[in-house]
Amino acid sequence: MTEDVRNSVYEADRLIAEDIDAYLEQHQHKSLLRFITCGSVDDGKSTLIGRLLYDSKLIFEDQLAELEADSKRVGTQGQDSDLALLVDGLVAEREQGITIDVAYRFFATEKRKFIVADTPGHEQYTRNMVTGASTADVAVILVDARKGVLTQTRRHSYLAQLMGVRHIVLAVNKMDLVGYNRAIFDAIVAEYTEFAESIDLTDVTAIPISALAGDNVAARSDNTPWYEGLALIPVLESVQVGDAFDHGAAFRMPVQWVNRPSHDFRGFAGLIASGSVGVGDPVRILPSGRTSTVARIVTFDGDLDRGLAGQSVTITLTEEEDCSRGDVIAAADDSPAVSDGFEVMLVWMAEEPMLPGRPYWLKIGTQTVTATIQSPKYQVDVNTMEQQPAKTLSLNAIGVANLSTDRSIVFEPYRKDPALGGFVLMDKLTNTTVAAGMLHFALRRAENVHWQAIEVSRDAHAQQKNQRPKVVWFTGLSGSGKSTIANLVEKRLHALGKHCFLLDGDNIRHGLNKDLGFTDADRVENIRRVGEVAKLLTDAGLIAIAAFISPFEAERIMLRDMMEPGEFVEIHVDTTLAEAERRDVKGLYAKARAGKLPNFTGVDSPYEPPANPDLRIDTIATTPEDAAATIVDLILQDR
Incomplete structure (x- = not known):
């Protein structure tokens, strides 16, 4: 390389570096807008984002080549290249032609920087839309001009409102497929505006667009001379949003x-x-x-x-x-509130329905506590906004319920401060997110009901009885032998001078829990109530013996968490389903097999065996007397 050529290369590198520095300096001080695209399936969300990337010149040549190749594979090319493929990154998305995950993309114009979240349209992925909306300033709600306002349009709009998104852009897409008909656009806008006003969305800007053709995306289109508003990008550039952090608020x-x-x-x-x-x-x-x-x-x-x-x-x-x-x-002079009971709005995200009374992890800010939900006060119909009665919440349902935590947490109402008012619920076994929630207010009960100081402590009760309190919890299928062994354990402990009391599942349902049935939700509440009674017995210094099917692992974990460390002993009374049916002296299995006894554990309701019980008793290989002796020895090991 000659000296002249070397100098030319150096000069070119210097100019490129200066251009990069100038570009970075140019964009460094631009404001940032986060927005989501949402709506129903095939409304064109991914195509719109692809158009935004394409028009903002943020697509590299290799991406264009790949886009062209993929478009040929699906049957489009040239100006009709499938712009959605720029965003649909998962193989499953490209194969099915739908969005599954939330896809985040960055682009910039001369006036502003943008981060856009492309959220799924399918109802089963509504939870992903909530994820995208949680950090968004603006929601771009797409509507297919041929289909109009759909249920998912309403659901996403309502969720955006719940998540605190106040700026809505109604993008009526695929106007090219209806001949840019103004009457169709006006009818959709009128219907949506009526719905938006009913959920307190007042900042709505409606734009007729064609994401595929680019009409009214970057600039006004000649195909809609009747439309006098701004194109989409100028609207997004002009939206006024506050700082993500409020410097003037209380610390x-x-x-x-x-x-x-x-x-x-x-x-x-x-x-x-x-x-x-x-x-x-x-x-x-x-x-x-x-x-x-x-x-x-x-x-x-x-x-x-x-x-x-x-x-x-x-x-x-x-x-x-x-x-x-x-x-x-x-x-110090303006601090948030503290409580352990709340009214909350929930968006249920799990395939399995909500079980009132079941313990879940609640994460709010940096706080993690155990929370239980009562039966919903009502569920919201997103089409009519009616408040409908509900005993539980299923996938994608939105409802209001009371929630209690195992200890007081610091909070603000969600509308005042999403950081201390928004939370997620997680399954304790799988750590999967089951719901997103928003705190409305603390319950008056939580403010007015306080712990009464008791001078005779639980330690004093235990010392008087010369024993360590315990809960000995027998779990297993109906007919496994729980009650038989539990009764023998109580007799042995009583003969040894120990203070104990037996709680039996059938006996409890004659009194305390006679109002409960055998649905999953009722089973959860049954165990929760018995757990509270068992805890009171340990506070009195007693050894509580409990024999309950208790089919769900989550509730047995809840019981262990309720008790003092080392005071909960889980006994799995194990036998095969066939052997339990053979012992069926009450005829319950026969009734369940005949369809006369619904929700029967082992037949049409599941039993989840303990993963790590303190003791497993095989009642086929062990007699009840030997099992009882083994259990008493275990109880008395730690006196």
């Missing part, structure tokens, strides 16, 4: 972790969610309510005099206060 910082790099430093790290805090400011630690003063505000780049919303900091306090992950540090 809030959920604690993510306790920073202890050395024995002489203890700070509390987190992201300042709102407001600001300065050195010397008084703060309150919630839910405990203790107050202190900010000593330092530490960052990677050094100490700050004042921390602002959006900054990640470590705060040290002047006093050694008890504070851990999940707590919230807030302004």
Whole structure:
């Protein structure tokens, strides 16, 4: 390479570097808008995003080549290239021609940067739409001009409203397929506007578009001379949205972790969610309510005099206060509320329906607690907005219910602060998300009902009886031998001078739980009530013996969590279904097989064997007397 050529290459590299720097500088100070596209199946959401990427020149040549090849494979090419393929990244999406996952894409114009989430249209993937809406400023609701407003259109609009999205763009797509007919567009807009007003969506901009042809996407189209508004991109460029972090609000910082790099430093790290805090400011630690003063505000780049919303900091306090992950540090004179009972709005996302009374993990901010839901107050019909009675919530259902947590949490109503008002529920066994929720308000019961201090403690009761309280829980199929063995265990313990009491499933249903049936929800509530009784018995220093089918693992985990560590003993009384049926002295299996006894465990209702019981008894190989002796020895090992 000659010197002249080398100098030319260097000069070209320098100019390219300057162009890159200029480009980055140009885009660095642009505002960012997050929006979602949603609607029903085949309304053209992915095609619209493909058009936005195409028109903003953010597609590389190799992507265009791949797009052309894929379009030929599905039967389109040239100007009709399938722009949706730019977004549909999963193999399953391309094969089926639908969107399954939430696809996030970035593009920019001269005025603004954008992050867009392409959300699925199929009803079964509604939960993915909620994910996309949770961070969006604007929702672009697409409607196929040939089909008009559909149920999924209403559902997605209602979910957007619930998630706090206030700016709606109604994109009436595929206008080219209806001859750009203004009357069709006006009729769709009128129908949608009436619905939007009924759910308090007032900021709606309607645009007639063709995502495939590009009409009214980047610029006004000559095919719709009757439309006098802006094209889609100019509308998105002009939407006014607030800062993601409110600097003027009261100070809030959920604690993510306790920073202890050395024995002489203890700070509390987190992201300042709102407001600001300065050195010397008084703060309150919630839910405990203790107050202190900010000593330092530490960052990677050094100490700050004042921390602002959006900054990640470590705060040290002047006093050694008890504070851990999940707590919230807030302004001392304007702190959020604390409660353990709420009215909530739920969007159910699991295939299995909600079971009132079942314990779920609730995650809100950095807090994780156990939560149980009561039967819904009502379910919302997204077509009519009617409040319909419901005993449970199924996939994609939206309803209102009361919820209680096992301890007080820090919260704000969702409409005031989504960070401390929005939550997810997770299955305790699988850790899968089953619902998204929004806190409305704390229940008055939670504010007015307090624990009464009792001077004779549970330890005092136990010492008086010279024993350690326990719950000995027998679980197994009907006919496995639970009640027989439990009765023998009680007799042995009583003969040894131990204070115990037997709770039997059939006996409890004659009194405390006589109002419950045998549906899954009633079974959950049956075990929850018995668990509360068993806990009271241990508080009295007793050994509680409980014999219940208790078919679900989740409720048995709930029972263990309710008790003090080491005080719950799970006994799996195990036998085969065939042997249980052979022993069927009550004739229950025969009735269930004949269809006269629905929801019978082992026949048409499942039994989930314990994964890790404290003891497994095989009642085919072991006599009831030997089983009882083994169990008593286990109970008395830890006195």
